[in-house]
Amino acid sequence: MQLDLNLLLALDALLEEGSVGGAARRMHVTSPAMSRTLGRIRDLTGDAIFVRTGRDMTPTPYALAVREEVHAIVLRAQAVLAQRDALDLSRLERVFTLQCHDAIASAIGAPLLARMRKEAPRVTLRLLAESAADTNDLRQGNVDLELGAATPSHRDVNHQVVSQDRxxxxxxxxxxxxxxxxxxxxxxxxxxxxxxxxxxxxxxxxxxxxxxxxxxxxxxxxxxxxxxxxxxxxxxxxxxxxxxxxxxxxxxxxxxxxxMPVTVPSLSIVAAWHRRHEPDRAHGWLRQQVQAVLTELTAAGPR
Structure with a gap:
C-alpha cells in the first residue's frame, strides 16, 4: 500500500475542525475537494471517520482513538522538514497577526515592531482588536497569537503567562x-x-x-x-x-x-497560539519578541 501523506494532513485537519467545511478552509481547498479526500480516507482506513447526527458530524470511536496520534505525526513531520533550512530573519517576509486588548496593543505595538524590524526588516505586524465573542481564529489560522486575560481550554491551543499587571x-x-x-x-x-x-x-x-x-x-x-x-x-x-x-x-x-481601595485579582497576560506552530521557527521567534517587550515594560514599571 502506497501512503499519501496529504491524506494524513487532511485527516488531521478534519479531526481538528470537526467538519468538511472547516477542514477545507484550513487546507485552502474547496469543500467538494475535501469531501472527496474524506472518501479516500474512508476507503484507506475502512472507517467512516464521521457520522451525521442531526445537522452535525460526530467523529467515530476510531477517529477519536487516533486523533492525538495523527496530530503528533503531523507535527513531527513538520518539525523534520523545518530543520532543513535555518531561519534567516534578514530575508523573512511574513505578516504576523496578533489579536489583543486595546491596552496591550497600545503598549506593545510600536516597541514590538521596532524590535522585530531590527532583525527582520521585511516582516509586517497586524494587530486586531479582541472579538466581543469567542472565535476559532487561532484554530482557523486567521490569528498567529492571542494576548489577553483568558486561559484557553481547547486541546489544540498552547498558552503561556507572559506578564502580570494590576x-x-x-x-x-x-x-x-x-x-x-x-x-x-x-x-x-x-x-x-x-x-x-x-x-x-x-x-x-x-x-x-x-x-x-x-x-x-x-x-x-x-x-x-x-x-x-x-x-x-x-x-x-x-x-x-x-x-x-x-x-x-x-x-x-x-x-x-x-x-485600588478594594482587593481585586492581579491581571495575567496570557499568550495563546495553535500548536501547529510549535515546529515553526519564525513563530517561535515572534513569541520571543513579544515576551521580551512585555518584560521590558514590566521592568520599566509605571511611568
Whole structure:
C-alpha cells in the first residue's frame, strides 16, 4: 500500500475542525475537494471517520482513538522538514497577526515592531482588536497569537503567562478625590466608567465592593481603555485600568493614579497560539519578541 501523506494532513485537519467545511478552509481547498479526500480516507482506513447526527458530524470511536496520534505525526513531520533550512530573519517576509486588548496593543505595538524590524526588516505586524465573542481564529489560522486575560481550554491551543499587571484607579488631576487617600467608601460613592467590549456595566470590582456591602454607580461603559481614559480626563468619572499597559496613555492625558481601595485579582497576560506552530521557527521567534517587550515594560514599571 502506497501512503499519501496529504491524506494524513487532511485527516488531521478534519479531526481538528470537526467538519468538511472547516477542514477545507484550513487546507485552502474547496469543500467538494475535501469531501472527496474524506472518501479516500474512508476507503484507506475502512472507517467512516464521521457520522451525521442531526445537522452535525460526530467523529467515530476510531477517529477519536487516533486523533492525538495523527496530530503528533503531523507535527513531527513538520518539525523534520523545518530543520532543513535555518531561519534567516534578514530575508523573512511574513505578516504576523496578533489579536489583543486595546491596552496591550497600545503598549506593545510600536516597541514590538521596532524590535522585530531590527532583525527582520521585511516582516509586517497586524494587530486586531479582541472579538466581543469567542472565535476559532487561532484554530482557523486567521490569528498567529492571542494576548489577553483568558486561559484557553481547547486541546489544540498552547498558552503561556507572559506578564502580570494590576488595576489602578485613574482620575483627572482636578478630581475632588485627587491628592488624598482613596477609601473604599469614597470610591464607591464616586461615579465610574467601565471598559467592556460587550457594554457590561458590572465587572470584578463590583463583586469586591458587594463583598463589603457596597455598590457603585457606573455612568458609562465603553469598549476600549483609550476611550475610558478620555472620559476620565474630561469628567469626574473614575476608571480602573491596567497600570503598566496604560502607563503611556495615563502620562499623555496627564491622569493621576491611586491604588485600588478594594482587593481585586492581579491581571495575567496570557499568550495563546495553535500548536501547529510549535515546529515553526519564525513563530517561535515572534513569541520571543513579544515576551521580551512585555518584560521590558514590566521592568520599566509605571511611568
Amino acid at each position: 488595576l489602578v484607579v485613574a482620575l483627572r488631576a482636578r478630581h475632588p478625590l485627587a491628592g488624598r487617600k482613596l477609601t473604599v467608601r469614597a470610591y464607591a460613592g464616586a461615579e465610574h466608567v467601565t471598559v467592556s467590549r460587550r457594554g457590561r456595566l458590572r465587572d470584578p470590582v463590583d463583586e469586591a465592593l458587594a463583598a463589603q456591602g457596597l455598590s457603585r454607580r457606573v455612568a458609562a461603559a465603553v469598549p476600549t481603555s483609550a476611550a475610558a481614559l478620555r472620559f476620565a480626563s474630561e469628567t469626574d468619572l473614575l476608571v480602573a485600568v491596567p497600570e503598566k499597559m496604560c502607563a503611556a496613555a495615563l502620562k499623555a492625558l496627564h491622569l493621576k493614579t491611586l491604588p
